Amino acid sequence: MYSDVVMDHFKNPRNVGEIPDADGVGEVGNPACGDIMAFYIKVNNNVLEDVKFKTFGCGAAIAVSSMVSEMAKGKTLDEAMQISNKSVIDALNGLPKKKHHCSNLGADALHRAIEDYRSKQQGKIAERPLDGPEVCSCPVCDVNDPEEAPYCSSVCERTTGK
Amino acid sequence: MYSDVVMDHFKNPRNVGEIPDADGVGEVGNPACGDIMAFYIKVNNNVLEDVKFKTFGCGAAIAVSSMVSEMAKGKTLDEAMQISNKSVIDALNGLPKKKHHCSNLGADALHRAIEDYRSKQQGKIAERPLDGPEVCSCPVCDVNDPEEAPYCSSVCERTTGK
Amino acid sequence: MKTINMDHVAASSLLPEVVEAMMPFLSEKMGNPSSMHSLGEEVTEALEEARGQVAGLINASDQEMVFTSGGTESNNWALKGMVLANRSRGNHIITSSIEHFSIMHAIKALEKQGVEVTRLPVDKYGIVDPDDVRKAITPRTILISVMHANNEVGSIQPIAEIGKIAREHGVPFHTDAVATVGVIPVDVKALNVDLLSLAANPFYGPLGTGALYVRKGVRIEPLIDGGIQEQGLRAGTENVLGIVGMGKAAEIAAGELESRMAHLIPLRDRLINEIPASIEEVEPVGHRTQRLPGNASVLVRYVEGESMLLFLDMEGIKIASGSACISRSLKVSHVMLAMGIDAGNAQGSLLFTLGKDNTNEDVDEVVRILPPIVQKLRDMSPLYKR
Amino acid sequence: MKTINMDHVAASSLLPEVVEAMMPFLSEKMGNPSSMHSLGEEVTEALEEARGQVAGLINASDQEMVFTSGGTESNNWALKGMVLANRSRGNHIITSSIEHFSIMHAIKALEKQGVEVTRLPVDKYGIVDPDDVRKAITPRTILISVMHANNEVGSIQPIAEIGKIAREHGVPFHTDAVATVGVIPVDVKALNVDLLSLAANPFYGPLGTGALYVRKGVRIEPLIDGGIQEQGLRAGTENVLGIVGMGKAAEIAAGELESRMAHLIPLRDRLINEIPASIEEVEPVGHRTQRLPGNASVLVRYVEGESMLLFLDMEGIKIASGSACISRSLKVSHVMLAMGIDAGNAQGSLLFTLGKDNTNEDVDEVVRILPPIVQKLRDMSPLYKR
Ligand SMILES: Cc1ncc(COP(=O)(O)O)c(C=O)c1O
Ligand SMILES: Cc1ncc(COP(=O)(O)O)c(C=O)c1O
């Protein structure tokens, strides 16, 4: 199911942990949906000097977190903000379609950590990172009510014609 | 599907043929339903001295005709009128349920031949033996319209609750 | 005694390569495709390979193939699933008068629920006129279903033309191609179909396995709801063994189609010519050229089909018949009636369906053995020489 | 590396005797049960033998058993067929909140068509209160469907009592017994059921084969219309291979039921006791004694199920989970939610389903291998030791 790159990052995730005196922290997800990712960053001269994460989630979620942390480390903040869903999936040599939302989560958590750092720099009280949605909306077909869209990927296409 | 007795009578049917100067003739069935049986009898002193038949029909129809002819031969007319559906089936060591109507046809054709003989004796103009029904009614569930009762035996029980 | 099977429409032996492909799934490869771990993945891969093989046979893409338990389920699903998905758009279905029972009775079930049905006539060769399809379409028509070929009389329908008309009118079009897929070239794109039913056995795959082709973009509701197997379109743990066998059989059929046809057509034509030549009052049924390569169907007057079958069976020859006694419904084949054949004559139906294994010698045998059987039964028949 | 399969709910290996019984139907015995001649008869006899074997396993008579393509089809048919046959009498169905997807989604499809549904709650052990069934019955109730046992949490329902209530009220009663037939004693008469779904794999028969028990006298419409197979109740050429295998497996299960249970229960209880003893914050799910003999279900806090499964898989241990990621619907198991389990905690579900082949050594391995995997993942988890 998973590519070798995914399995490698899952088995030996890079940069696991917390940074107690982090410059920025970002968290996304919600246990009811099965994924929570927390990113911790250290910034020096606008560059991500250190990136660490903690993740509760599936194999893809762990591999994505690890990959995002590797991709981010050493990048400038602006560069790191460019890390996208697609670039993470490509770096992992692909993910099953229904796991694509995991790659979103990883980039999102990193971006939130960067935003947290920037807000702090500007002296603002950091916005509390949002929790994930209370309802687990479908990342593929964007249906919010899981009762109405119980399957992943192509079923929605099929039965809604979308 | 068929018992050994049925197969024996099917392979080597007894008393096949017509009796040109028959004392009585009985015919039932209709080609559209797949079965026609014609019985010819010679009567001597109230006893069936000779019985012959011709049959257009399935294996069961042929075996039934043959068995009925054997059972009838040598019997008095009254005795021959007692030959029933059940006695034919028993003599054949059983028939598949959906073939039970064939055994009816055999006894009916014989009985008609006897009735034909009796009418003639009484100087009546023999009633033309009736043709079989124009619609092939189901012999098991008695539904007349084959569109409404397309299957044999247990389906009717199941879907009509009968 | 040698057995000559000329009843391939009932069942064909599996190809040795198909059996070989299935064997591992009888023993070590016993995963469930829906499970997460590696046992399941092995099987998932096998199913996906089979999907590709079946899709390849009819020029579909993999995601358009949904596995089912056979042609009958595929047909029921196509009809009932389309009606459920399109009720708001209309409730009129167009079909032909010579469909397989699995279409005919599924439509009757839908009629009981208020669906309106137009049943198109056929000509004396058993062929639908595409113009009749065009005329039958109304704004409330939600599905046209016409079979690709009828196994009982052999005739092949002008599906591509009907499909073109359906598409012009924006009406979804289904064809029951159980008799043709793996037997003659079938290309879902060339045929302009939206849905197509197939089964594995006609191309030497296992009994009780089939698929429905659902063109991308077509809206259909499941017949069997439940888990997420088959993209949620057909729930239930898959018949892995059957599907793997069907895949292999499809792959082989794709390669051998032309040579199989070249083998069958001359044998078929010999039966169609030589049986009437050796027995008086026998007529062929269906179209002479627009017909299935292995299908020879004749009517023998004054004799009933089952009795001929039983005698042939004793000589090792296995065939079928459309007679009432054989049909088990005590009714003559609706297909022959629709072609204008008299119910009495239809009782004498003999249906030869040839396969890979049949030879010229088999045909010789049939042509040698059949005439005395017919004579014996005619001598017993009250209809003969009256 | 030795493979330890503790995911028998997904798939179990065929018994060698089952494979042996199936083999002839891969080669020489390739008739179609519906054909008239002797090739067909051979197969018909095999199907009828299988029917008797399956009927024997649940104390039914042969004519009450209808073969299907599996548990999912049986469940869909029971529900949809009863609704179609009884619409004039009412349109209310009673079910539980912990049914398998094949019941749950079939009922949702029926709801879209206007059927009204009462979903009964369960207690914290996942068990329905028969009194709730009684209270839910209305004059318009046409079917009660409550599963016999749930494979995900293991709990066995008081089916005989529910059946008694249904019968008192004259309401037809269906049970999904896919998880129990061939696993624990199932007697359709003792259970007071009118309809019962079963599948072959739980008792080591082939995947994609099952049956619906339809008590004599019960009116049901077909789901799959067509020919006259299965008394006209379920059309389509039969999956002969699968059915023959299911028959043999049923025969063997009937004889081995007691010994299999005696083998499984101690292994199950070891898992349920020893996993929580070796890992902190792990709790068992479902009832302790009123449960399937081979089913151990636990929740591991702070860790998600799929990640544990992947690590176990690398060590050769195959199990399942009710976590959202595993379910492929991105939703936590509705069964656990119905039992009042928090959605977050349910993510840590581990489901061990044991079979004939499992041993005490297998349990030792699991108890040895699991704790460090959990620890590794907890160390990575933002929820652990906050
Ligand atoms: C034209 C046609 N459609 C449908 C079917 C039914 O397919 P199955 O027997 O696989 O259910 C058949 C079977 O012979 C067929 O010939
Ligand atoms: C309780 C229950 N019902 C129904 C099913 C569906 O059966 P099948 O997979 O044979 O379609 C399953 C499958 O595991 C099950 O556990």
Ligand code: FES
């Ligand atoms: S694609 Fe996930 S529910 Fe629609």
Ligand code: FES
């Ligand atoms: S039993 Fe023959 S149609 Fe009813």
